[in-house]
Amino acid sequence: MRTLDIMIETPKGCIEKYDYDAEHRIFRFKKALPLGMAFPYDFGFIPNTLGEDGDPLDALVISEFKFFPGCVVRCRLIGVMKAEQSEKKKTIGNDRFFFIPELSVQYRHIRSVADLPEKDIEQLKDFFVNYNKTEGKIFRPGNMLKPEKAYSLIKKQVNGIIAD
Numbered sequence: 327m328r329t330l331d332i333m334i335e336t337p338k339g340c341i342e343k344y345d346y347d348a349e350h351r352i353f354r355f356k357k358a359l360p361l362g363m364a365f366p367y368d369f370g371f372i373p374n375t376l377g378e379d380g381d382p383l384d385a386l387v388i389s390e391f392k393f394f395p396g397c398v399v400r401c402r403l404i405g406v407m408k409a410e411q412s413e414k415k416k417t418i419g420n421d422r423f424f425f426i427p428e429l430s431v432q433y434r435h436i437r438s439v440a441d442l443p444e445k446d447i448e449q450l451k452d453f454f455v456n457y458n459k460t461e462g463k464i465f466r467p468g469n470m471l472k473p474e475k476a477y478s479l480i481k482k483q484v485n486g487i488i489a490d
Contacts, residue, residue: 401425405439
């Protein structure tokens with residue numbers, strides 16, 4: 327079981343999207359989501375990593391809690407949704423790593439993405455497709471990978487130290 331610190335950018339239920347500006351060490355308001363759309367869970371990133379899009383690897387924290395921008399949460403890695411994102415004829419990998427907070431009670435039984443209800447997985451895929459559509463991007467969700475494979479992907483994109 328791998329645990330990592332996750333930095334929250336946007337709390338669950340938010341219609342506002344925030345981005346961390348590492349250069350200035352502040353959170354910036356990036357955009358508002360369309361009416362009726364909100365983040366299903368807390369969204370953030372894995373510190374000290376760098377994805378193909380030039381940003382830290384994306385993290386979705388599935389829990390009963392609602393954190394705040396800048397909150398660092400110790401989480402258990404449960405897997406990754408492989409994904410491709412296209413914009414202006416350029417396609418890159420832009421995976422979504424899934425986590426459960428160590429202190430979660432409601433989700434403590436979840437050890438792998440395979441433990442999540444299929445309906446929830448489909449709704450999360452739909453959220454990311456629609457979220458990217460609001461930015462003029464095409465998002466193609468792929469396979470769900472278990473924690474071990476997800477961790478090996480993270481290790482390939484580390485720009486610092488990973489905790490075990």
